[in-house]
Amino acid sequence: MNKATRQEMFERLRTANPHPTTELNYSSPFELLIAVLLSAQATDVGVNKATAKLFAVANTPQTMLDLGLEGVMQYTRSIGLYRTKSKHIIETCQALITKHHGEVPQNREDLEALAGVGRKTANVVLNTAFRQPVMAVDTHIFRVSNRTGLAKGKNVREVEDKLMQNIPKEFLMDAHHWLILHGRYTCKAQKPQCETCIINDLCDYPIQK
Template structure:
């Protein structure tokens, strides 16, 4: 994908969705962090279903700790890997209270020091909560970046670093959302919906499918 195509690619996605947002439901930075931590290898729909039960009862580090491990597990057991995620969330809450006054830190280093929080989760929090121009490379963004030729790479980190270089500055804050949504609903894994794709003319993928 050439520079002019990249400009057209993001201009088109922006026109269709000027104010993109995460499909995870949250009302605070801590709720966002918890939801993203729970979302690994799970769908946003499944996480939202669980957090609709959890957050009205416990939506701060102190309240999560008050639930205890068993209580937390009972609220999120519908999510895959819920036992390990519950353990990580409990440990994360302990660190937030002990080191950060119960607040979610704004630095990548501090975020990645939290149990269960890797680079992708840190990028989501930095981008969605704090407006940083980061790009969290999940399976959707990895696929779209490679398939379209936007940012080819063999690893998520390689794709992320290429995206940061190639995405025009004015699109960087929202690019993460546009790429995820495009991969989730249009540029799907098994059968990309090329006939319904608004940016097909920018894309290097061949052959295009006729799926709409």
């Protein structure tokens, strides 16, 4: 995919959705961090159902710690791997209080030092909560990037690096959300909706030819 095609691709995505954002519900960087921690191998809808009740009683590191592990699990048990994720939440809250004055750090190194936080989670928080031009690559974005020819790679980091290089700078801030939504609702894993895709004429995927 050449530079002109990439420009056209993102212009169309921006026109269709000028202000994209995450489908996770949150009202603070801390709530977003917890929601993203819970979202691995889970749907945003499922996470939102759980966090709606959880955040109503605990939406700061201290109030989350006050709930305790068993208390957190009462709200997260509907989510896959909830025991491990709840343990990570407690450990992360402890670290936020002891090392970061109860605030979510705004740099990747400190975020990745938190329990359960990998590069993808850190990038989501940096981009969505703190508006930093970074790229979190999940399964949807990995699929869309390879299928379209936007950024082909054999692993997540390779795709992330190519996306950072290939995406025109004016679109980089919102590219994560455009690509994840496109993968979730149009460029689906099993049945891509090529006939209704707004970028199908720019895409390398053969099914729509």
